[in-house]
Amino acid sequence: MVSAWRQRCPNSGFVQSSTAASDARYRLFVKHNRAFAALSRHLRQHPELFRPWKGTMYRVTTLKYRDPAEILLGEGSYLNGGRWNAIGSFRAVYGSTDDVVALAESKANALYANLPYPFRDPRLVVAAEVSLSRVIDLTAPETLKALALTEEELAREDWRKVQEQGAESFTQALGRAAFIxxxxxxxxxxxxxKGGINIVYFPQNKARGSDVRLWQPRQLAPDES
Incomplete structure (x- = not known):
């Protein structure tokens, strides 16, 4: 997968990362977004933006990746990138606060990847109970004001196209600043x-006292009989 991505992006810039990702064989770096420094500075200046959050996170997965030990690892986004984390940077688990939103996000990803829809292979909607102590709420106007951002800026860029060109998108830079x-x-x-909210969980940063737990994990475990 890494070599294929490099073939698509032969002129990409590779920079040493300061994140905690440690799988050397997949360690691939894109050219860092210049907005990262300012975003990091805003976060340092506004510690009040890191707030507790509790709720339910819904994810859509295939039967192949239904193992409870893997659903909350964020390995897929680490290897392929996501809206808030560049390929090979750090792990992020993507979900939604509503199952309908999770399904819509899954459909959008499938259509972008030219996968058949309606889905030909079975899909599962899994739920996790989440209790975190340091979450940044980008849906809150006061958060956007503190970070000197607008909702339009966050939605403007196609992060996939930016990443395919060997660069880190603006939202990926914001995610990296938050992670660090x-x-x-x-x-x-x-x-x-419209009105839907996504949650992005950084498992490498889970603090003591925080908890992310799947509902009914035994029913998700692959049958080894």
Whole structure:
């Protein structure tokens, strides 16, 4: 996967990362976004933006990746990148606060990847009970004001196209700034469902006392009989 991405992006810039990702064989770096420094500075200046959050996170997964030990690892986004984390940077688990929103996000990802929809392979909607102590709520106007951002800026860029060109998108730079500032996750508006909210969980930053737990994990475990 890494070599294929490099073939698509032969002129990409590779920079040493300061994140905690440690799998050397997949360690691939894109050219860092210049907005990162300012975003990091805003986060340092506003510690009040890191707040507790409790709720339910919904994710859509395939039967192949239904193992409870893997659902909350964020390995897929680490290897492929996501809206808030560049490929090979750090792990992020993507979910939504509503199951309908989670399904809409899954459909959008499938259509972008030219996968058949309606889905030909079975999908599962899994739920996790989440209790985190340091979450940045990007749906809150006061958060955007403190970070000198607008909702339009967050929705403007196609992060996939930016990443394919070997660069870090603006939202990926914001996610990296939050990760390095020890945020445990982000809340962000869904681009697919009006009023929908997505949650992005950073498992490497989970603090003592925080908890992320799947509902009915035994029913998800692969049958080894």
């Amino acid at each position: 500032a020890k945020a445990e996750g982000l809340l962000a508006r869904s681009a697919r469902v």
